[in-house]
Amino acid sequence: MTVLASRLDPTGADYHAHRTAMLAKLADLDAEHAKALVGGGPKYVERHHKRGKLLARERIELLLDEDSPFLELSPLAAWGSEFPVGAGLVTGIGTVAGTECLITANDPTVRGGASNPWTLRKSLRANEIAMRNRLPVISLVESGGADLPSQKEIFIPGGALFRDLTRLSAAGIPTIAVVFGNSTAGGAYVPGMSDHTVLVKERAKVFLGGPPLVKMATGEESDDESLGGAEMHARVSGLADYFAVDEPDAIRQARRIVHRLHWRKAGPGLDPAAAPPRYDEEELLGIVPGDLKVPFDPREVIARIVDDSDFDEFKPRYGSSLATGWATMFGYPVGILANAQGVLFSEESQKATQFIQLANQRDIPLVFLHNTTGYMVGKEYEQGGIIKHGAMMINAVSNSTVPHLSVLIGASYGAGHYGMCGRAYEPRFLFAWPSAKSAVMGPQQLAGVLSIVARQSAAAKGRPYDEEADAAIRAAVEQQIEAESLPAFLSGRLYDDGVIDPRDTRTVLGLCLSAIHSAPVQGARGYGVFRM
Structure with a gap:
């Protein structure tokens, strides 16, 4: 047996x-985990709901097949940093129209969904998972682009996000973008480089530069809707493949797109x-x-x-x-x-x-x-x-x-x-x-190794060894390594x-x-x- x-x-x-x-x-x-669930806090959650919008996890829940599980990934991203726990992004694997998909959703209650360095790392990890496991990608987009004060840590490596979308597509892995609000600057390339796009009427705003930037760069006066609204992209630019009247309609259309993929797993379920x-x-x-x-x-x-x-x-x-x-x-x-x-x-x-x-x-x-x-x-x-x-x-x-x-x-x-x-x-x-x-090793072992090296160094130089300082340093090192483990x-x-x-x-x-x-x-x- x-x-x-x-x-x-x-x-x-x-x-x-x-x-x-x-x-x-x-x-x-x-x-x-509760810190990630509250997003930007009650004030911003309430304001978001008053605008008639769903939260990131509410959008995911509506997207998923009824009563199907959602494996959330990296919910503690950015923990211990200056940025909110969760990094303003929800990522995970769930079943949509019978198909396992990698889903990402910007949390617009956290600094308008702007991307900080940990958002970027979390997004890149999600793309890696999608590529290696051949999972269709659904991006639920509402982001003001890069968190500008952090641009030095985002701009250069951030280009990999758009590279990944094109490589996923080239590998035959479908990518779908559903735009619920702002998708500005670098964020505009998410729908721009996805295979399928859905934009929400009078909500989606997709442009490389918003009206203020256009005014500064060219002197041209414009408004959000004519510059990057869903109606314009559906009728004029052609960026929008599907035009949704509201958020539930956008999610319904996204589910329909996945259904029409007729995606098949390489192995068993x-x-x-x-x-x-x-x-x-x-x-x-x-x-x-x-x-x-x-x-x-x-x-x-x-x-x-x-x-x-x-x-x-x-x-x-x-x-x-x-x-x-x-x-x-x-x-x-x-x-x-x-x-x-x-x-x-x-x-x-x-x-x-x-x-x-x-x-x-x-x-x-x-x-x-x-x-x-x-x-x-x-x-x-x-x-x-x-x-x-x-x-x-x-x-x-x-x-x-x-x-x-x-x-x-x-x-x-x-x-x-x-x-x-x-x-x-x-x-x-x-x-x-x-x-x-x-x-690299246990806290006591690491602190002990440092102590031994310091003792040997003092002996080699013929200097007395400060036992009190050694004890204090060992305690500090143990505390640091314990916290970092x-x-x-x-x-x-x-x-x-x-x-x-x-x-x-x-x-x-x-x-x-x-x-x-x-x-x-x-x-x-x-x-x-x-x-x-």
Whole structure:
């Protein structure tokens, strides 16, 4: 039997302590997500509604098929920066007229929908997801263009947004722009470069330069409607493919455009008959300890996210601090790599390398569940070849072409983050639990290393070492690294695609697996040189 037998005790003290710690983190996370939901605040939301306009998420809800899910991406973008949480943009994957689409929606209650540096990064990430997974793109546009005080950080890289739209189209991936209000300056190129456009009567304003700029540049007097209104673009310029009388009509027409695409996935959809896990998803809250130095068995997580809790483990007796094996999620075959005891030794590295190659040979996507402090260090391990064995694993991950999905459930430190397919290794999607932490190394280790280096430097110069200053510096460094290792900080910089409730892990991964099968899934048939 390959069905996992759970050893988790939901009545035990450890379980309840872990659950309490996780619920506290989730409460903090909900408070941060709430900041994104309020947009520009009650004043601007009320003003927007009084103008007879829908909010960004209201537009998305109307666009989506009834009762279908929406996987929102990067909701904490810009967290910890001078800009509002969410970066004034909503992005995600949802089903429109039976077709999975990548949807973006400007939030006009946040500085008129203007783009700041984090808006740009979030948009570029959305375009990357659409391109790699061959998802049609729907842009719900109402933006005043670049946030001008931030232009130095937006103008040069911002051109990639328009480049991406043309490349999506060239790749045969449909792009649709629905314009509800201002689409000014650079924002005018979103409808200008999309395959299909819908403009709303007396609302849409699409122009490279508004009346004030035209007046300054040419001396010409003009008004919004004659310069860039929906009526003009529908009758005169030809920019508008479809003319909508109001917002609901625009969304109806957008849904009709998607229907007429007759878009087909390259692979299968979710299997509605797939057997659910045998264990309650609620129990995922009590698995990861509040202190990540305490080990836990990732098989308890796997048992609660895969079909029928069925996990066919690969090399279970070799390299035991990394669990590898085969399973299905919503009927999709997957290979899973999950850190069991945190440290990656030579055996784990070689085991992972072989497993990744097998997955590519069979065209099976890989799921990485992170809880690693990195590759093992020390004289014995260096002499045993940990560098070349770790390099083998990183080589395999780097050149694997099957889709990768990563979830940070615990620690994800050092090169172990790389070997387990961290952000730099381009997983199709990467999410984190509120319990996750990620940095070059743990706070205490990093502060200790700096202290040792400082002591050695003082000794080499024959100077006395200030122990009080050392203690203060170590405390400050530990505090800084701890803060910079937390999920909200990392998610704010788009180092993941979102921080999720552990109980939603199976659903989120299922939606991602469905999305990646919109494109062909094919493994690598060749690799770089493996140092043996």
